[in-house]
Amino acid sequence: MKFPARLRVLCKANHGAALVELALVSPLLLLLLFGAIDFGRAFFAGLEVANAAHAGAEYGSHSLPTQLTSPRPPSKALRIYPT
Numbered sequence: 001m002k003f004p005a006r007l008r009v010l011c012k013a014n015h016g017a018a019l020v021e022l023a024l025v026s027p028l029l030l031l032l033l034f035g036a037i038d039f040g041r042a043f044f045a046g047l048e049v050a051n052a053a054h055a056g057a058e059y060g061s062h063s064l065p066t067q068l069t070s071p072r073p074p075s076k077a078l079r080i081y082p083t
Helices: 005-012 017-062
Strands: none
């Protein structure tokens, strides 16, 4: 069966092939891009929490409150009813 000349030209033309390929590949590329960005943000947040815990523990080990270093005598601290 012979195709008309115009149909043969359209079948051999590749004018829209690049646009179709871009439409098929771009969602995957965007998904990878936003996934990498989201992973980076989560990793950074985890590092910030770990560093904050380290800094808080270091601060707590160097500067104790005065109530813990010089407590009241146990007799006054545990007294519930006045005698």
